[in-house]
Amino acid sequence: MSIQFERITLIGIGLIGSSLAYDIRRLGLAKEIVVSTRSAATLKRAEELKLGDRYLATSAEAVENADLVIVSVPVGASESVAKEIAPHLKAGAIVTDVGSTKASVIQQMQPHMPPHVHFIPGHPLAGTEKSGPDAGFPGLFKGRWCIFTPLPDTDEDALARLRAFWEAVGSRVDVMDPAHHDKVLAIVSHLPHIIAYNIVGTAEDLETVTESEVIKYSASGFRDFTRLAASDPTMWRDICLHNKDAILEMLARFSEDLSSLQRAIRWGEGDKIFDLFSRTRDIRRSIVEAGQDTDAADFGRHALDAKQS
Amino acid sequence: MSIQFERITLIGIGLIGSSLAYDIRRLGLAKEIVVSTRSAATLKRAEELKLGDRYLATSAEAVENADLVIVSVPVGASESVAKEIAPHLKAGAIVTDVGSTKASVIQQMQPHMPPHVHFIPGHPLAGTEKSGPDAGFPGLFKGRWCIFTPLPDTDEDALARLRAFWEAVGSRVDVMDPAHHDKVLAIVSHLPHIIAYNIVGTAEDLETVTESEVIKYSASGFRDFTRLAASDPTMWRDICLHNKDAILEMLARFSEDLSSLQRAIRWGEGDKIFDLFSRTRDIRRSIVEAGQDTDAADFGRHALDAKQS
Secondary structure, eight states: OOOOEEEEEEEOOSHHHHHHHHHHHHHTOEEEEEEEOSOHHHHHHHHHTTOOSEEESOHHHHTTTOSEEEEOSOGGGHHHHHHHHGGGOOTTOEEEEOOSOSHHHHHHHGGGSOTTSEEEOEEEOOOOSOOSGGGOOTTTTTTOEEEEOOOTTOOHHHHHHHHHHHHHTTOEEEEOOHHHHHHHHIIIIIHHHHHHHHHHHHHHTOSSSOHHHHHHTGGGTHHHHHHHTTSOHHHHHHHHHHSHHHHHHHHHHHHHHHHHHHHHHHTTOHHHHHHHHHHHHHHHHHHHHTTSSOOSGGGGHHHHHHHHO | OOOOEEEEEEEOOSHHHHHHHHHHHHHTOEEEEEEEOSOHHHHHHHHHTTOOSEEESOHHHHTTTOSEEEEOSOGGGHHHHHHHHGGGOOTTOEEEEOOSOSHHHHHHHGGGSOTTSEEEOEEEOOOOSOOSGGGOOTTTTTTOEEEEOOOTTOOHHHHHHHHHHHHHTTOEEEEOOHHHHHHHHIIIIIHHHHHHHHHHHHHHTOSSSOHHHHHHTGGGTHHHHHHHTTSOHHHHHHHHHHSHHHHHHHHHHHHHHHHHHHHHHHTTOHHHHHHHHHHHHHHHHHHHHTTSSOOSGGGGHHHHHHHHO
C-alpha cells in the first residue's frame, strides 16, 4: 500500500480512532499520525500503545498541516471540535468524522468549516461493545460498510481520496443522503441498542426475579442483549439526543407492533403469533447470505467452548 | 461412564432430543435408545443420522419397557403425548420433559400420569436458534443449567437418578418451584425472543427503509436480534400461549420502561438516558464473570473472521 496522506490527525482515540491508527500504520497510509484527545489519561494511554507519532491535548494544534483530519468523538461533541479546529485547518485538507448520526453532525460542523477545506461526513458501520483506545485492533473495518453523506457541492477529487482511504482499510463505501442514513441507522442500530438497554433495565428492577437469577440463567437469550447494552453510554446518549426524530418514529412503530403482539398473546391468537414468528426466518437467512453474519449456531459459541475444553 | 438406564425413549427428536441421543450414546448412558416422533420425515432423518437403536412412529409403542422417557416436543403438544403414553408406561419408569414453560406442562401431563411412574418436569437451558434433528450435537448441555420443577411428593431416588443423568451430560441441576421458573424464564428468555421477533417484524414493514438496506447494514446491532428471531416458530408460539401470565407481566413492565425512555429522548433528558445506559454495564460484567458468556468483543466474531482470512 502506498502513502495516501502526509499527515493524518486523529481527533478522539477510542475504539474507532485507535483501530484506524493501527491500520494506517500497518498499511503505511500516512507519513505521520498525530493523535489528539481532551482526556489526559486517554492521551497517555494512546502513547503507551504507540498509536501515533505525536500526541497533543489540543485539537487546534493537532490539525495544523494535516491533510486528513478524522474526528472520532461522541456526536454531541462535534460542534465544539469543529469550532476549535476550524481556524487551524490548512487549505485543501479533508475533514471527516465517524459519527453514527449524520444530519446532526452536518448541522454542528458544516457552518464552522472554512471554504478552503473539504468536509465529508462519514460513518463506518464497525465496532464492538467495547470502548476506549485499548478496545481498538487492526482490521476492524475489513468487509464493513462505510457510508458517506457528502454535501451537494463536495469536490469529487477529495471524495475519491477519502474513498480510497476507507477502501484501503478494507471497507466497502456507500453514498447516501444524510436524512436517509439517519433513518436506516435508527432501525438497524439505534433501536436495537435502545431496546437492549431498556430490557436490561427492566430485568434489574424486578422484585420477583433476583438479579443473580437473571445473571445465572442469562444464556437463554438475555445475555445477547447485555452485550449491546454494554456499549459506551456517552456515545449512545448522544445518538439518542442527536437522531431524535428518526428514533422516535421507529420506537413508535415498534411499540405499536408490540402492543398488537401482546394482544395476540393475551387472547391466545396462535395463528397470528405463528405468522409473525415464521416470516422473520427469511430475513435471518438473507443476512447470513449477504455475509453480514456467520451461520454458526449461537454465534459459534459452542465451537469456541469445544476448543477451550 | 456406566449404564444408568436399560432403555431410554426419546419422544420428539429435534435439537434437544437429537443432542441427548448423541450424548447418551457417546457416554454409554443406556443399553438401548428408542426414538419416536410423529413426523415420518423426521423419523427417517433420525434413522439416517443413526440417533437411536429403534425408530417408532407411535409413542405408545415406543415407551414400552422404557426406564426413562424424555418428552422433547413443543409445550403445546404435552397433553396429547401424556395421554398417548400413559397406559403403556412400565411401573417405576421416570417420565421427564424439556419444555420451556413448567406450570402449563405439569397441568397438561400430571393428571394423565399413572401412580406407578415418576413424573419429574425438567428444563435444560440449552439450545441454539437452529431446530430439527440435524441441529443436534454432542455436548450441547455441557456447563448449562437444567432446572427441575418436581411435584411435592416426588420420589427422592427417582429424582437422584434423573439428576445423575443430566449431570452425566454435563449439566448443572437446579430445583425450582414451577411458577417461579416460569417468571424467571419469562424475563431471561421469553421476553428477549418476543422482542427480537417483534423488531424484525417492525423492520420488515417500514416503507422508508428497504428490506435490502436492513439486511445490508444489519451488522450494526440488528443482526443479533435476527439470530434469536430465527428460532423455531412452533416452539415459540407454544411458549407464548403457555406462559401467558408471566410473559404479559414482563411485557407490561418492559413497555412501561420503554415509554419512560422514549419520553426522555423526546424531551432531551440526557442525564436520565445516561444513567440507564450506565447501570446496564455492571450486569454484563457479572454475566461474563459467571461464565454465562464470553468476554470476546462482538461474540468473538472478529477473531473468527481473522482465522478465516
